[in-house]
Amino acid sequence: MSLALALALCSGLAQANPEPGQLNLTRGVTTWSEVPYFLNNVVLGVCVVIGILVFGAMFIAMFRFRKSRGAVPEKWSHNTMVEVIWTTIPVLILVALAWLATGGLVSFADTTGSQMTIKVTGYQWKWRYDYVDYLGKPISKVGYMSKLDALSDKTRQLHSGLDPYAVTTDGYNTYLINVDKPLVLPIHTKIRFVITSDDVIHSWWVPQFGWKMDAIPGIVNTAWTNINETGTYRGQCAELCGQDHGFMPIVVKAVSQEDFAKWLADQQQASAPAPAAASSAAAPASAQTAAAPAKAGNG
Incomplete structure (x- = not known):
């Protein structure tokens, strides 16, 4: 119980992935992440049931009908009804899984109604984030x-x-999974990502978002997310891209919409050009010019 509590506390600090003892797919913290989590569990359940049936029948046949017990093999070559059954059932299973997966992919590809756009560019071995629009x-x-x-x-x-x-952050070990400047995003906002690369193929992957997308030179891929919870979420490049591939982590800091608006205003103010000093210097110069003829007239 204490171990589980400790793991839960650690996961709340940094939301890194994977967690110690994790066996299943990451559940995720976004609107869409429930889709791959559900599909993963459905496929896992289907595979478990098929495995139990197949290996169960195999072991029963091996031990109950073995030659040492006097079992004699049947002489028939085939059974039409059995063949129809074991062909039809797998086809129905595959069609159902394909239908579910297609629905998930269609919903993931739909970036309409996005309230924000982020451009992600992969480099050897770092990421660049450009804020394109918001609301x-x-x-x-x-x-x-x-x-x-x-x-x-x-x-x-x-x-x-x-x-x-x-190497820790708030008591959580962040060796090789921390960055100098995280990507700051608002929660409860549909965010469209346009992802590309400037050199070789990279892949932008944050497990808690439920997806990863390749960053390919000359090609712009799109994805979207809608984060439900504030926190810090970590990922990494998921495509072998060179000698420092293992040293280009991803950190996303999800904040409230109010905090994001303040952060964005600060960033825009910092990037705004400084007011020109020429205007302040022009006023004294013009005053001196106007005063010169007056002095000449008094003389």
Whole structure:
């Protein structure tokens, strides 16, 4: 009981994946993540039932009807009814699974009604995030690179002498799964992702979102998410992309819509150009110019 409680507390701190002792697919924290979780459980259940039936029949045949017990094999070559049954049932199972999977893919591909757009670009070996629009308004000059945090990068170096278990965030070990600048997103917002790459094929994957999408040079792939809970969610590149493939994690910080609006305003203000100093300098200069003829007339 205490172990389960400790694992639950740790998962709430950083929401990293996988968790110790995890056996099933990640349930997820987004609107759509329930779809692959449900499909996974359905397929797992079908496979378990088929496995029990097939291996059960095999072991019964091996031990109950073995030659040492005097069993004599039947002489018939086939049974039409049995063949129809064991052909029809698998076909029906496959059709049902295909129908469920197709419905899930169709819903995942539907990015209509998105309230926000994020452009994700993969590089060797980091990610770039550009905020395109939010609630129908375009966003300009809000974007940044996100790469492995400095402490993890320093610790991973050969002969660094640093302890990977000492790399923590709020008491949670974040060695190689933390970044310098996380992707900040609002909850309860349908967010469209446009994903591409600037060099080789990468794959953007956050398990708690329920999907991953390849980042391919020259191609723009789309995906969407709607996060239901605030928190920090971690992922990584899921496509072998070079020698530092294992060192380009993904961190998403999901915040309330109010907090996101404040964060976005701060980012836009920071990226806005500074007011020109020329206007303030022009006023004294013009005053001095106007005063010069007056002095000349008094002389």
